[in-house]
Amino acid sequence: MSRYAKQVLFTPLGKEGQERLGRSRATIIGLGALGSTLANHLVRAGVGYVRLCDRDFVELDNLQRQVLYDEDDVKGNLPKAAAAAAKLSRINSEVKLDPRVCDVNHANAEELARDVDIVLDGTDNFETRFVLNDACVKLGRPWVYGGCVGSYGMVMAVLPGEGPCFACLVGDLPAPGTSATCDTAGVLNMAVSIVASFQANEAIKILAGRREALAGGLQTLDVWQNTSQLIRVPRSPECPVCVKRGFRHLESNPSGATSLCGRNAVQITPPPGSTLDLAAAEKRLAPLGQVRRNAYLLKVSVDGCELTLFPDARAIIQGTHDLARARSLYAKYVGS
Numbered sequence: 001m002s003r004y005a006k007q008v009l010f011t012p013l014g015k016e017g018q019e020r021l022g023r024s025r026a027t028i029i030g031l032g033a034l035g036s037t038l039a040n041h042l043v044r045a046g047v048g049y050v051r052l053c054d055r056d057f058v059e060l061d062n063l064q065r066q067v068l069y070d071e072d073d074v075k076g077n078l079p080k081a082a083a084a085a086a087k088l089s090r091i092n093s094e095v096k097l098d099p100r101v102c103d104v105n106h107a108n109a110e111e112l113a114r115d116v117d118i119v120l121d122g123t124d125n126f127e128t129r130f131v132l133n134d135a136c137v138k139l140g141r142p143w144v145y146g147g148c149v150g151s152y153g154m155v156m157a158v159l160p161g162e163g164p165c166f167a168c169l170v171g172d173l174p175a176p177g178t179s180a181t182c183d184t185a186g187v188l189n190m191a192v193s194i195v196a197s198f199q200a201n202e203a204i205k206i207l208a209g210r211r212e213a214l215a216g217g218l219q220t221l222d223v224w225q226n227t228s229q230l231i232r233v234p235r236s237p238e239c240p241v242c243v244k245r246g247f248r249h250l251e252s253n254p255s256g257a258t259s260l261c262g263r264n265a266v267q268i269t270p271p272p273g274s275t276l277d278l279a280a281a282e283k284r285l286a287p288l289g290q291v292r293r294n295a296y297l298l299k300v301s302v303d304g305c306e307l308t309l310f311p312d313a314r315a316i317i318q319g320t321h322d323l324a325r326a327r328s329l330y331a332k333y334v335g336s
């Protein structure tokens with residue numbers, strides 16, 4: 001307990017709250033700017049088990065705000081889940097870490113949420129948040145939404161059965177290109193770390209059994225304007241998810257190709273259960289140019305794009321946001 005002395009001294013948590021944290025399990029979806037800070041707070045605070053999910057690898061322009069990574073992770077082409085777990089295990093070896101290099105989607109969201117006490121949103125897109133919302137409402141699992149663009153951000157804890165869900169808050173999935181993203185508006189690292197800190201704070205209250213201390217609404221803030229607000233969000237009487245219990249985002253995603261926020265890149269997601277032998281792929285692709293491979297992924301440049309292939313047969317194709325072009329590159333060089 002000495003590791004957590006300063007937290008135990010904080011009366012609303014105390015020894016009992018700390019023990020509850022130690023018995024708690026959390027899943028973090030996305031290990032970018034929000035997810036790095038979330039994981040850092042949860043692991044240092046002594047949450048017993050933390051599952052770390054991310055589909056991407058560390059790049060140089062992540063280091064401005066993604067606090068768990070460094071230049072060695074970029075040089076080593078490390079997936080964020082692996083780099084995060086390596087760093088976090090040196091911070092707190094008492095926490096059980098479960099890194100998953102995977103895309104989170106309709107096929108695995110329920111599995112990732114089922115055996116934990118809370119799910120934390122570190123994603124950068126509405127599509128995945130709707131999937132998370134469906135999975136968590138269906139399972140009755142609390143989750144904490146966080147979003148941040150520019151200098152502005154927002155946080156809301158979703159308590160299924162007790163309060164509004166994400167669909168009550170935002171309605172339907174916004175049409176592509178209609179909402180600001182970090183790609184178009186940039187993002188300040190101060191804004192991200194405050195948003196993630198609010199999220200982790202709500203999570204700690206839930207896990208420690210102190211729900212009475214929750215904000216009870218949508219917290220918004222703008223670090224550049226120095227403003228913040230707490231907005232009451234009503235539960236929508238017609239909500240298709242938490243009232244009518246329809247979970248259409250857990251049904252299959254027909255395209256299998258998604259443009260990645262802020263990346264000029266497309267992810268190709270093969271059917272669940274697919275695998276790719278990276279060593280065999282390296283041999284096959286070697287004539288096309290230099291292939292770099294580590295335990296987690298393989299990279300090769302072809303036709304002006306960089307292909308990154310994973311053992312689950314996923315690909316991230318950088319240098320295009322054209323879904324059709326990315327699909328055709330995948331078919332050509334990986335096979336579909």
Ligand SMILES: [Zn+2]
Pocket residue numbers: 164165166167168169236239240241242243
């Ligand atoms: Zn709802």
